[in-house]
Amino acid sequence: MNPTPSYEFDSVEHTISRLAEVGYLADRRLATTVYLLTRLIKPVLLEGPAGVGKTELAHALADSTGRRVVRLQCYEGQDESRALYEWDYGKQMLYTQMLREKIGDIVESSTGIAEAIEQIGSHDDVFFSERFLSSRPLLEAIRSEAPVVLLVDEIDRADEALEAVLLEVLAEGQISIPEIGTFVARHAPYVVLTSNNTRDLSAALKRRCLHLFLDYPDADRELQIIQSKGTGLGDAVAEHLVQVVRGLRELDLRxxxxxxxxxxxxxxxxVLGISELGTAELDETLSVVLKYDKDLARAREQLAALVQGEIPEPASVPAQVDAATEHAPADREGRTVRSAKDHPGRHGPGTYGERSQPAVDGQPARPRVSTGQGERSFTSKFRRRG
Incomplete structure (x- = not known):
């Protein structure tokens, strides 16, 4: 890879101001990571709770540097061909039908099957060329004529096999295609990977990235973020709302x-014209921020206290928490509660689309694939490529 020198950001302070110009308020720690990303041309891995601005950072980086975003949205069972590239088999077959007479002329002088195959084989690179190559996000970012921001969103949802596919892109800025060769990035992409921390990522992947845990901001910065979005809510009400939201995060919510x-x-x-927060106003609109019935019930029990700015009742401590953590003072960031939940299998069956499997010795079992399912998957793939 031949990185193109980038001078969009002159310093960490300049990074903060440029991101603020496009509506993203970054603290110095985050801005330092972004600045290093552009200077070292090194991918950044952002981990943390959902909805703290990880994906939005990639778009803000693109807006502030004049690049476009190429997004790879990860999901369970994702085939690497959906991330890298695919051969356009339909187009290949169409060309084969159109060139049937020409192929006949090529093998006309052959004296046997082996010789005919040899003659046709001398032209197979025509059908495995860039003309029949369908670029997916990773290859699109590498082949792009203009610099891009490559967003690999929710990498923790994908299988570990996809992580291995990413290593060449992250480390070398290139993709190898056996039938053609190696594509090296014309312009080094800014790579942003995000993870909601639903599973541990491989050491090989983390080793190739700058790493940052992006948590909920402090109260003052969260208020600034809300005010910067032009919500139309008065400053006093917005400040009160931030206190309520931070109180909700202290509860043991899913x-x-x-x-x-x-x-x-x-x-x-x-929109409702609320000029002062009360229990009734919050209760009527609570479903905007809470999506589960148990969370709503738990929050409604504490609404009166939250409106008064009182600290919610302590959340139940999971069995995995040791004595030191159990007696730690409550913090307004909710870090203690989240740290207590950070253990393998903490999300349980059915969460984030996981397959439900019976636990073995208290540990969630790995998804099992039956022989018939494997055969069907292989057969469908074989037929598609035939």
Whole structure:
């Protein structure tokens, strides 16, 4: 890879101001990571709760540097061909039909099957050329004529096999295609990987990236973020709303409210013309930030205390928490609660689309694939490529 020198950001302070110009308020720690990304041309891995601005950072980086975003959205069972490239078999077959007479002329002088195959084989590179290559996000970013921001979103949802596919792109800025050769990035892409921390990522992947855990911001910065989005909510009400949202995060909720949901809540209250927060106003709009019935019930029990700015009742401590953590003072960031939940299998069956399997010795079992399912998958893939 021959990186193109990037001078979009002159310093960490300049990075903060440029991101702010496109509506992204970054603290110095985050801005330092972004600055290093552009100077070292090294991917950055952002881990943290959903809705804290990880994906939005990639778009802000693109807006502030004049690049476009190439996005790879990861999901369970994703085939590497959906991330890298695919051969356009339909187009190949169409060309074969159109050139049938020409192929006949090529093998006309052959004296046997072996010789005919040899003659046809001398032209197979015509059908395995860039003309029949369908670029997917990773190859698109490498082949792009203009510099891009490559966003690999929610890498923790994908299987570990996809992580291995990414290594060549992250480390060398290139993709190898056996039938053609190696494509090296014309312009070094800025690579941003995001993870909601639903599973541990490989050491090989992390070793190739700058790493940053992006947590919920402090109260002052969260208020600044909400005010910067032009929600239409008064400053006093917005400040009170931030206190309520941060109080909700202290509860033992399955899905704590994210920053983006807090912004949506502010817009909702502004549309309703709310000038002062009360229990009734919050209760009527609570579903904007909480998406599960148990979370709603838990929050409604604490609404009166939250409106008064009181600290919610302590969340139940999971069995995995040791004595030191159990007696740690409550923090307004909710880090203690989240750290206590950071253990293998913490999300349980059915969460994030996981397959439900019976636990073995208290540990969730790995998804099993039956022989018939494997045969069907192989057969369908074989037929598609035949």
């Amino acid at each position: 899905k704590p409210p994210s920053i983006s949901e807090a912004i949506d809540w502010a817009r909702t209250l502004a």
